[in-house]
Amino acid sequence: MGNSMAYRLCRESDGAELWAQARRLCALMSEGEPLVDLVAELQTPEDVWRMAEALPEARFHSQALPFDDREWSHVYRADALPSSAHEMQILLPFRVEEEVPAEGPVDAFVRALGYGPASVYRGGYWPDVPELGIEAYPKYEAVQAVFNSDALDGEEPAGHHTLFVHLSKWGDLPRAEWLAGQLGTRVVGGAVAGR
Template sequence: MGNSKAYPVLRTTDAALAFRQAERLSALLTQRDGEVELFAELRTIADVRQMAAVLPEPSFAYSEMHIGPAGERSFELDVTTADDATLEPHLPLEVMVDVPRGSVEDHFVAALGQGMAGIDWHGSWPEEPEDDLHGSAKYDGVQVVFHGDHAQLGRWTEHHTVFVHVDKFGDLPRARKLAAHIGSAVLDEPQLGW
């Protein structure tokens, strides 16, 4: 039981750089999940249309800030056929989808708007018994949060943050080693992860 510990290892205002560094880290995972999780808050009609064009069979929902007219979270309109005037009152929307690893992540990043978004890669860090570092498939992974600095998606920021997730006890030596792999360091205390 419990959540991973998420260490921030990069903050930048360059979304493409954050994505590339997160990808570099995710390449170190062993026993990688075949899917990645994508999340985006869509604040504008353009954001919705761009994500609909990029994601395979996206399922949109009302954002936590905007509940549907009858208190619902699910969103049933077809965004590819609805006109702008029909979509506008429903904004902001959210989309969350699991996609095959390596399939659309770069297009997803290119389609990002100004809303918060994230990509999660799950797997297991390699066993390194000589340094007493052990992987944990339940906790390990990489996360990039666009326009945010909290692994649990908190407040909006100008910058993007890359996190490495380690076991629930907070494997700081592992986090430091991973940060060094991208020429960085652990930036803050660990946060509650997934």
């Protein structure tokens, strides 16, 4: 078991712009994983209803209810969510975590986001860059778009969105700088422990 090191490549005030940058990075991968990890905290009834429309097969976990292993009432299918704002308010916030096909509802997920922390994570492999002596490393590489936060885990709320690249567990600043250059940006700060 190992971890990646992640580098911030940019911060954006517009989530759609950050997602466009993330898609550009995904297109650079020599091979992308077929599944994408989606995570979001939904803070308002409207957030939940938008996300239920974007991810109709998702499970929505109420964070307001204590866990009870005999009673699974804190988990709702999209079609079983409360329809009134009052009933929904009691259950907020909700958390949704889904693994979806890369060609699936990722764009709809991003459009449905509110102001809670959220993340889109796509693993893959970066290509060799022979002119810089950079070789592909077959583990831990990924793109992660983090919304409304400046941290990989969403624990640092922010009024902006942050794009990370995950690289080998030893870090790879030249690779991170090359990827940033492909977007016309620079690495922001040092490496942070990834996943």
